[in-house]
Amino acid sequence: MSTAVTEAPSFLDRYPAGSILPQEGMDQPTWVVSRDVLADVARDLRDDPSTEFDLLLDVCGVDYPDREERFEAVYHLYSLPRNERLRLKVPLTEEDPTLPSLIPVWKAADWFEREAYDMFGFRFEGHPNLRRILTHDAFQGHPLRKDYDATRRWILTEDKIYRPKLQVPEDVADDMFERMTINIGPSHPAMHGTFRVVAELDGETIVASEVEIGYLHRCFEKMCETHTWQHVIPYTDRLNYCSSFINNVGYCRTVEKMLGIEPPPKAVWARTILSEFSRIMDHCVCNGSTLVDAGALTNFWYYFQPREEIYGLLEACSGARLTVSYGRIGGLSQDLPPDFEARCRRLLEIIPPFIDDVEQLIDKNGIWHKRAVGTAAISAEDAVNWGWTGPCLRASGVGYDVRKARPYDLYDTVEWEVPVFHGGDVYDRYRVRNAEIRQSLSIIRQLLDRGMPEGRHIVDDPHVALPPKEACYNQMESMIYHFKLIMDGILVPPGERYDMVEGANGELGFYIVSDGSSKPYRIKVRPPCFPIFSTFSDLIEGASVSDVIVTLGGLNVIAGELER
């Protein structure tokens, strides 16, 4: 990655000395910014032609109780035209954790700031709707502060459930119809079980709406802080549970980079193949459930059959169908099954006919066209400003893919394309996913043709990977390493790192802070569907109720990842 931003863009001269301090020795360019100038710096970073940070990836907090300025608000920025990254850190005191809201610069800041408020109590001045987002309305305190007990619960009773008061714009008043407020979800089949939309209807048109989430917030980040580094892996499975292996890879890669180790070639090869199979599964679920929500039930059966077959492969590798926990820091949890290649090749034959069938049934289907073409369309510019990544962004004409922009594993050694469509609507989101399934199959085929690399499935480093069982019983040294790893776990050197993989929904980032102990100090996941879903209210306003259903399906919002 180039380091252009460390060469100090010209607008820096305009700020008072000491308000922006570059931090040395980081994984990516990092500036410590005073909160007084944050809003102006953010605007300059977005608009200045020498920086062009058009994508706000993530906003999170970190709590350091021992420091004089206890909190740190951390922003991760990305520049699509320049393929550069920048981290901004804003120190805040416990007495006055206020900072300006960045919604005027990046709309993506909206929900991220609400989350930081919920988890840490940061107060974003100028935020139009700064209230809790993940925890419930009877909750007290800010759970990710270090002094919050991880098991301290609060009871929510029915009278305290949030009831939004929707502001209806005056110019949409229509005397023909009576206004009606409806509540959709969270227990509603089309809301995928965990989302809630309150919509004000004028006839069948939605004139105002509010989205409520948090019905599956299960404290992933707090749980990470109370478990050892390896124990975090099963929790990552349950982020995006439709493609859990990709989460394993994302987390393990970040920790491996912090440790300075490289997984063996066999593990990298298998990770690439299994990540692509996971991506296929995820796209199958997304497209299948979108179509079933639109009434095209047959395709749901067609999409689920390849999934079952891929489950078979994952089960042979890891023993689990869905939540595989197959990745380990340093490689894989166990060796590949002997028939791994044969199974993969069989899958390559089985999957394409199902996708062909669906495309023949649906691509030119009149009902599907009427439901999907032009529905919830978003322009490339808006999508970027809202922080979109992944297939949904690529359906809007922006070909950003982490696998190309910053290749990891073996993606730069195979030939493949990033499918891009330009409609930005539900129909193109569906087509992008089908096209990506074919690209994934092509990647897998090329890797299989190359042959499985010889060697171990996990690094041969006793500080990271358990020694073989045989050696533990017969060699004193191995037994000691085994004992140390089981009792203390891996020790990751102090530092911080943001690393990312291309999840099935977009850029899946892990921002990890280590204090050198056997447990992570802070793990923040950058969930790709979180900024995407924050756009939902905007997407459905002006549309009809039935559009809400297909829109939600096409965005592929996975609650486990959205709310963690």
Added chain:
Amino acid sequence: MSLKVLDQGETQGAKVAHTGESWLTTTFDKVEDWAQRHSFWPFPFGTACCAIEFMSSVSSHYDMARFGSEVVRFSPRQSDLLIVAGTINDKMAPVLKKIFDQMAEPKWVVSMGACACSGGFYRAYHVMQGIDEIIPVDVYVPGCPPTPEGLMYGIFQLKEKVLRDRKKYARESQTRVQEEPAAAAG
């Protein structure tokens, strides 16, 4: 109450008495149980990973419809089996309670997966430590998530229970007494 033909497999537990070549007598309760146990109308309260496995259970490969759990209904008024698939947190708890209360008797609850059974490995500030804090549970299916075979086995167990358990209309006392989590956490 009499039935003309009842095949051998279905008579177990019904204690039928043959009175003629093609007639048998039984009680209304027995026939009601027999009918209910073979035609659950599940309400899938799916929130998380378990919901994906529930989808696998009802889709083509496993096809739970083979065992008479055919009609998945998303209205609590139309269903008699609540399958809670996935983590229930404190924000969701009032919703789950309301859905359960809206279902008409007789009704049953299957708790699918470790999270619904006990909170699973989320011993955390926002996660309910088992749905039996607020609603009674008939069958607990372990696993994280359970395989579709596991869920089906759970439903078979429930079928047995429907025949065995005549207390289905009086279940108020079965809920685990809810402790004040504030006190529990200290």
